[in-house]
Amino acid sequence: MTTRSNGDHHGNAGSWYPQRRPHYGYGGGSASFRGCCCCLFLLLTFLALLALAVALVVVLVVKPRKPQFDLNQVSVQYLLVAPPTSPAATPAGVPPATPGAAYLSLNITLLFTAVNPNKVGIRYGATALDVMYHGVPLGVAAVPGFEQPAHSTRLLQTRVIVDRFNVLQADAQDLVRDAAIRDSVELRIIGDVGAKILVLGFSSPKVQVSVACAIAISPRSQSLKYKQCGVDGLSV
Secondary structure, three states: OHHHHHHHHHHHHHHHOOOOOOOOOOHHHHHHHHHHHHHHHHHHHHHHHHHHHHHHHHHHHHOOOOOEEEEEEEEEEEEEEEOOOOHHHOOOOOOOOOOOEEEEEEEEEEEEEEEEOOOOEEEEOOEEEEEEEOOEEEEEEEEOOEEEOOOEEEEEEEEEEEEEEEEEHHHHHHHHHHHHHHOOEEEEEEEEEEEEEEEOOEEOOOEEEEEEEEEEEEOOOOEEEEEEEEEOOOOO
């Protein structure tokens, strides 16, 4: 009886302690994901603050200044103004001119000066400056991109060629009067020059330098009468 009761006791004891079943949940994975996101956020914040601190140090040490970009010289190959002609005066085989129109042909060479006053280099982007008469675009003075060392000056040459540009109506009358009576055809050269400062292989955000120049050309002597330039939106 004793043996049986002991056996029964041990057999019943197992029923008081149920077996553990494996638990499949997502609580641990979710906490790990949140921890990774927090670490990544802290890392990005630290890198952003570090970059800001480096930029402030560079600004305080380098003290960057805007570069200077100016029109230094203008060489006139020719400037021709053809007044309106009547259909009767048009040679055979040549299309008749548009009524009330005048035609301007132009060939000039522009010499620009780029000055870098900074302690570090500068990278210029390709630039297209508009050549205009009374607000009408005649052509484009294209300047390729280049890099300029610190404390240096560089000369850049470009040519503008316009072949029989059709100037209509009121502007045509002004053009003919400027060429025949005043002997002075005024042109404007305007545009933006984009530059980036180079520091330790890195480039700063783009800096825009606005160029505005006015030139006057004599059709009789085929020469430059005057040149006046400004930067940063200065009117001329």
